[in-house]
Amino acid sequence: MRFAFLTWLLPVVLALPQYNDGYQTVDSSTQPVQIRLSYQGPTAMMVSWNTFAQLHRPTVYYGLEPFFLYQVATSSDSSTYPTSLTYNNHVNLTHLWPDTTYYYLPAGSNSTVPYSFRTAKVAGDPTPFSVAVVVDMGTFGPLGLSTTTGVGAANPLQPGAHTTIQDISQQLHTFDFVLHPGDISYADAWLKEEIQQYLPNTSRVDNPTVYEHINNAFYDELVNITAYKPYMVSPGNHEANCDNGGTTDKTTGIKYTESICPVGQTNFTGYRNRFRMPSQPSGGLENFWYSYDYGMTHFISIDTETDLGHGLLGPDEGSPEFSGPFGLMNQQLTWLQNDLASVNRTRTPWVIVLGHRPFYNSAGGICTNCSAVFEPLFYQYDVDLYFCGHSHVYVRTAPVYLNQTDPNGLNNPRFTWYVVNGAAGHYDGLDTLQYPLMPYTQFAQDTDYSWSRFTFHNCTHMTLEAIASNNGSVYDEATLFKNRTCNDDSWKFPPW
Structure with missing residues (x-):
């Protein structure tokens, strides 16, 4: 049982973002800047950011704990326009819990701690x-x-x-x-x-x-x-x-x-x-x-x-x-x-x-x-x-x-x-x-x-x-x- 659990956990750990320990080399052309969020309903959140190079698969790591971002979402939405100096990247995080705090990092970030957001309240929630x-x-x-x-x-x-x-x-x-x-x-x-x-x-x-x-x-x-x-x-x-x-x-x-x-x-x-x-x-x-x-x-x-x-x-x-x-x-x-x-x-x-x-x-x-x-x-x-x-x-x-x-x-x-x-x-x-x-x-x-x-x-x-x-x-x-x-x-x- 313990071996089976480790077999499941290992690929998840390997997929987690690598936090900057002071020695890691970060590719500045794909480093996320100008990060921004938008609601897509109570169970979804769009994470958007810019990079100076196009991303093949924009990726976001996220989870309910700040140092265990065990979930991964990707997209193919990385685009630019004439005269722009950057690319706009968008990944929609779905199947989230409403009114819940999540932690996240776009792939390529050199941040030592993740960002966070709280999902929307469901319709009818009377909380001020x-x-x-x-x-x-x-x-x-x-x-x-x-x-x-x-x-x-x-x-x-x-x-x-x-x-x-x-x-x-x-x-x-x-x-x-x-x-x-x-x-x-x-x-x-x-x-x-x-x-x-x-x-x-x-x-x-x-x-x-x-x-x-x-x-x-x-x-x-x-x-x-x-x-x-x-x-x-x-x-x-x-x-x-x-x-x-x-x-x-x-x-x-x-x-x-x-x-x-x-x-x-x-x-x-x-x-x-x-x-x-x-x-x-x-x-x-x-x-x-x-x-x-x-x-x-x-x-x-x-x-x-x-x-x-x-x-x-x-x-x-x-x-x-x-x-x-x-x-x-x-x-x-x-x-x-x-x-x-x-x-x-x-x-x-x-x-x-x-x-x-x-x-x-x-x-x-x-x-x-x-x-x-x-x-x-x-x-x-x-x-x-x-x-x-x-x-x-x-x-x-x-x-x-x-x-x-x-x-x-x-x-x-x-x-x-x-x-x-x-x-x-x-x-x-x-x-x-x-x-x-x-x-x-x-x-x-x-x-x-x-x-x-x-x-x-x-x-x-x-x-x-x-x-x-x-x-x-x-x-x-x-x-x-x-x-x-x-x-x-x-x-x-x-x-x-």
Whole structure:
């Protein structure tokens, strides 16, 4: 019996990752960098990372104990795109236990200890939880937002102030995962930074490299969050990756067109390669629209940039940022209606939608096409909250429908609650509120970089906190109450 056990154990031990003992030689071209996670349901987790060389079989070792990673998962998903400096690798870990801590390492890592993650709560689990939300966040430091700015930019970081990434990293214990609905890294702002004399001017040949350096710097900065907490994204206009088209250098009078943008910086190319959101299990499309359950909440990610439906095109039609469509006519709209209609509000009473552009705002930039398409469905299916960015300010509204404020406010409203917080940090600084503020506005600020946190206490109460990045303080807080009864215990016996 003992011999049989050792015969079984030996190949398992040989398959385990070899931790760096200080003498091991690591191949830097296949060493994992920019590790990131995304939910694929309560029993699956996508592990993604980048390497400087293509992997034949991306591999992840994982298990329930930190130094016994006895399970192995592989894939063939290792790809790149024109002008990219790295390869994107993705491995889906399946048949996991819900709400359970796992330890893992991608093959080739030189880490002396594994990373960890916790799987999602099953739908209906009434345990309180919190999520972090960040929008419009770019690279910090020499390639992005710092204590200095170029010509025309404003609101630099104050000396010694925390960046949003630093503050979220220090508060990992206060939330379960991160939502980032659009404008991720701002690598496409390289030309604007050169024109504003923040970055040195480069040749056309070197332009793609500048973009990729900014992009990689962002995900390197983010890894202390994304290697431990699932990072759920939605597309923003800057994921189209061509903000430079249409930019004018006022000094020289040169107006650049989209011809300056190489193929790797158009049509959401980097965004489509870097992430693997749970579109397949939810019937959605790539990283553009999808949904998933977490405990008592149903989360939905929508695409406000393309595929709006009803014949309405994305808000950037005619500009270099417009891309797609990626689906058939009305595909996203039909999917959203079916998804909302299928929600079991007894098991997941909260329905939260994330998108990039605002429907209601006090700093301009309202996406009227988005509102025309999505707002009637929000009303029909009683969506509790729509959270977005795009405007680099913080605006908390009252619940609204068709520009009318719900008379109940946050006390059991019939209308959807709208929140804008695009103040996470971009090289150009913050936007400016427009006074007088719109009548539905309850609180707004345009002076501090910030992120948000939502806490779902139970089936009736959910609290929003707006958090100043420089010191982690809560500068705005509000609680939404919905008068409903939740008594479904079937979540205790889920079909996994």
